Amino acid sequence: MQYFVIGAGIWGSVIAERIASQMNEKVLVVERRPHIGGNCHSSIDEKSGVECHRYGSHIFHTSLPEVWKYINQFTSFTNYHHTVLTKHAGRVYSLPINLHTINDFYGKSLSPDEAKAFIAQEIAKEGLGSEPKNLEEQAISRIGRPLYEAFIRDYTRKQWEREPTELPAAIMKRLPVRFSYNTDYFSDTWQGIPRDGYAQLFKKLLDHPNITVQTNTAYEDIRDTIPSDALVCYTGLPDALFGYSLGELTWRSLRFEWETHDVQDFQGTTVMNYADSDVAFTRIHEFKHYHPERAKVYASKATVICKEYPKTWQRGDEAYYPVNDERNTALYEAYTKLAAKNPNVILGGRLGAYRYWDMDKAIENALHVFETKIKR
Amino acid sequence: MQYFVIGAGIWGSVIAERIASQMNEKVLVVERRPHIGGNCHSSIDEKSGVECHRYGSHIFHTSLPEVWKYINQFTSFTNYHHTVLTKHAGRVYSLPINLHTINDFYGKSLSPDEAKAFIAQEIAKEGLGSEPKNLEEQAISRIGRPLYEAFIRDYTRKQWEREPTELPAAIMKRLPVRFSYNTDYFSDTWQGIPRDGYAQLFKKLLDHPNITVQTNTAYEDIRDTIPSDALVCYTGLPDALFGYSLGELTWRSLRFEWETHDVQDFQGTTVMNYADSDVAFTRIHEFKHYHPERAKVYASKATVICKEYPKTWQRGDEAYYPVNDERNTALYEAYTKLAAKNPNVILGGRLGAYRYWDMDKAIENALHVFETKIKR
Numbered sequence: 222m223q224y225f226v227i228g229a230g231i232w233g234s235v236i237a238e239r240i241a242s243q244m245n246e247k248v249l250v251v252e253r254r255p256h257i258g259g260n261c262h263s264s265i266d267e268k269s270g271v272e273c274h275r276y277g278s279h280i281f282h283t284s285l286p287e288v289w290k291y292i293n294q295f296t297s298f299t300n301y302h303h304t305v306l307t308k309h310a311g312r313v314y315s316l317p318i319n320l321h322t323i324n325d326f327y328g329k330s331l332s333p334d335e336a337k338a339f340i341a342q343e344i345a346k347e348g349l350g351s352e353p354k355n356l357e358e359q360a361i362s363r364i365g366r367p368l369y370e371a372f373i374r375d376y377t378r379k380q381w382e383r384e385p386t387e388l389p390a391a392i393m394k395r396l397p398v399r400f401s402y403n404t405d406y407f408s409d410t411w412q413g414i415p416r417d418g419y420a421q422l423f424k425k426l427l428d429h430p431n432i433t434v435q436t437n438t439a440y441e442d443i444r445d446t447i448p449s450d451a452l453v454c455y456t457g458l459p460d461a462l463f464g465y466s467l468g469e470l471t472w473r474s475l476r477f478e479w480e481t482h483d484v485q486d487f488q489g490t491t492v493m494n495y496a497d498s499d500v501a502f503t504r505i506h507e508f509k510h511y512h513p514e515r516a517k518v519y520a521s522k523a524t525v526i527c528k529e530y531p532k533t534w535q536r537g538d539e540a541y542y543p544v545n546d547e548r549n550t551a552l553y554e555a556y557t558k559l560a561a562k563n564p565n566v567i568l569g570g571r572l573g574a575y576r577y578w579d580m581d582k583a584i585e586n587a588l589h590v591f592e593t594k595i596k597r
Numbered sequence: 598m599q600y601f602v603i604g605a606g607i608w609g610s611v612i613a614e615r616i617a618s619q620m621n622e623k624v625l626v627v628e629r630r631p632h633i634g635g636n637c638h639s640s641i642d643e644k645s646g647v648e649c650h651r652y653g654s655h656i657f658h659t660s661l662p663e664v665w666k667y668i669n670q671f672t673s674f675t676n677y678h679h680t681v682l683t684k685h686a687g688r689v690y691s692l693p694i695n696l697h698t699i700n701d702f703y704g705k706s707l708s709p710d711e712a713k714a715f716i717a718q719e720i721a722k723e724g725l726g727s728e729p730k731n732l733e734e735q736a737i738s739r740i741g742r743p744l745y746e747a748f749i750r751d752y753t754r755k756q757w758e759r760e761p762t763e764l765p766a767a768i769m770k771r772l773p774v775r776f777s778y779n780t781d782y783f784s785d786t787w788q789g790i791p792r793d794g795y796a797q798l799f800k801k802l803l804d805h806p807n808i809t810v811q812t813n814t815a816y817e818d819i820r821d822t823i824p825s826d827a828l829v830c831y832t833g834l835p836d837a838l839f840g841y842s843l844g845e846l847t848w849r850s851l852r853f854e855w856e857t858h859d860v861q862d863f864q865g866t867t868v869m870n871y872a873d874s875d876v877a878f879t880r881i882h883e884f885k886h887y888h889p890e891r892a893k894v895y896a897s898k899a900t901v902i903c904k905e906y907p908k909t910w911q912r913g914d915e916a917y918y919p920v921n922d923e924r925n926t927a928l929y930e931a932y933t934k935l936a937a938k939n940p941n942v943i944l945g946g947r948l949g950a951y952r953y954w955d956m957d958k959a960i961e962n963a964l965h966v967f968e969t970k971i972k973r
Binding site for chain 1: 708
């Protein structure tokens with residue numbers, strides 16, 4: 222049996238590592254982009270020395286012991302804890318909406334129970350029915366109108382390029398609201414940034430004599446050379462695999478604008494959201510704050526920031542987020558049925574599975590797929 | 598040789614553990630209080646199930662690899678990261694003073710460099726000389742008058758029971774001010790709370806067949822039974838050891854008022870400072886927030902809080918903080934000279950060394966003293 226992995230993102234890299242180390246089989250990894258690591262890719266900005274996450278901020282966090290144990294074979298992690306801030310109407314607030322946000326926004330110092338009662342009043346004022354009809358109603362039924370209009374409305378418009386009243390309530394189902402001052406963005410057992418960066422992590426994952434990596438190589442470039450009995454683990458667009466024969470899946474994409482500034486600290490934090498419509502981007506990442514322990518780079522008077530603009534995906538764009546609505550779910554199902562006709566093809570990764578996965582979920586799934594479908 | 602450790606706090610417990618495990622010698626630990634653990638002592642509140650730090654909040658944090666490795670033999674740590682908030686004039690602010698505090702306080706959204714320039718202006722307004730004459734001038738020369746009056750002046754009065762103009766500038770030398778949104782109270786490599794609590798950690802430290810622990814036993818109770826060639830590691834008050842013959846060392850003490858409340862969450866965070874003079878306590882601790890991972894206890898509608906009141910130490914009070922001014926430094930020196938006359942007595946621990954030590958520094962010192970003065 223020969224093994225091919227299409228795409229050197231986290232899912233594909235873990236699959237390749239397992240095949241190489243656990244089955245002692247050779248595996249060819251091909252990657253369309255000029256680098257490994259998929260959207261986790263990082264590289265050092267030459268001028269500032271800052272390690273930049275080239276496809277937006279990536280923070281590793283997990284509560285899965287087997288994933289934590291697995292990934293720690295290839296890197297150690299810093300003690301970084303992620304927090305997010307947002308600018309609204311010339312002030313800075315803590316996200317997700319928590320007791321600090323509520324008290325700052327309303328100019329109060331309510332206790333947790335007082336804040337719950339206060340927000341319940343704000344919600345009651347709106348007199349909404351029990352079944353929210355859209356994202357706006359869903360959000361208002363959780364936090365009331367003033368907080369919705371400040372922190373959710375315009376940001377959602379920017380993120381989805383649609384009116385919140387036209388978006389399904391389901392998107393906001395898990396809008397987190399905390400009545401404590403806990404500002405940790407993640408509540409997982411383990412959290413951090415790979416100490417030597419993501420680029421180094423992927424280099425180690427794929428550093429095995431059984432693994433050959435070809436970057437700048439698309440699936441189409443090698444498709445005809447793959448023997449019919451080889452196993453292909455495909456992490457690209459599912460619809461592209463079948464020539465879009467059943468139609469095109471919908472994705473959300475992002476555009477990044479990079480800037481270097483000659484200041485030690487541009488914004489004082491890793492991620493600053495922009496809640497209002499006066500700027501078109503949704504957030505600014507400042508990557509040096511992911512590695513305060515790199516003291517020399519951190520202290521230097523140069524920093525790299527990147528403005529993130531959401532955009533509707535078009536063929537040729539990088540696909541970031543699946544749009545798991547009814548149409549797309551059905552279409553993806555149809556493609557998986559096509560794929561199932563060829564037992565030598567496994568669809569995987571965030572793209573192949575048409576799922577929004579955090580890094581740990583991608584690793585968990587890769588380990589599971591390896592154990593149940595590949596290992597023998 | 599026989600080994601005696603006076604006081605079962607962190608320094609004494611580490612010394613005892615080392616003697617027992619590394620020298621395979623028997624050691625008697627006597628502890629005046631009814632419990633081991635010194636000021637790190639924790640116990641479970643029966644009604645709420647909340648583990649309470651009985652002498653105020655203790656957060657373990659260190660950047661010392663040998664200390665981290667040592668203590669992890671006896672406990673694992675949670676992922677807890679400490680932050681501190683403060684109430685002032687009916688609003689809640691983040692501490693130590695950082696960009697969020699500054700922007701909230703002044704109603705702005707300054708960038709790091711803008712905030713630096715702004716605070717520099719605030720300082721310049723005061724026209725202070727280059728040598729601050731007291732704590733007030735020291736603080737104003739770092740953050741300007743408005744922030745000083747809001748966050749430092751009244752809190753310092755409560756903490757020291759003296760006017761900031763009468764306190765030495767040195768106390769405030771390291772007043773931390775951050776021009777970023779980093780709200781981590783500690784910046785050490787490792788941080789957390791012992792997963793099974795401090796009580797359990799000390800139980801494990803002292804759980805060795807060579808170690809005998811006698812609680813409710815003062816040094817005076819066993820003094821006459823100690824052979825003259827025994828080694829005594831003494832962690833009590835240095836002046837008490839010599840009958841206060843050269844005079845009394847000065848300490849700061851604390852008084853705690855405990856309350857149980859029938860609410861899930863009283864204040865939304867572990868430590869809330871009270872910056873203003875309208876309340877006499879300096880802070881309220883709410884201990885359930887140290888263990889959010891204890892989901893059942895965390896969710897239950899009962900919580901334990903404790904109000905912390907600073908007080909001047911008097912004989913019989915618990916001694917918390919040394920007052921390392923000129924008089925006391927000289928007096929302590931004199932007592933160490935007395936102690937040096939008896940090579941079989943080692944003064945150690947926070948009290949015996951008359952030093953303000955974090956837990957990791959106490960462990961580091963105990964390991965060092967063991968290696969250099971005890972091990973043979």
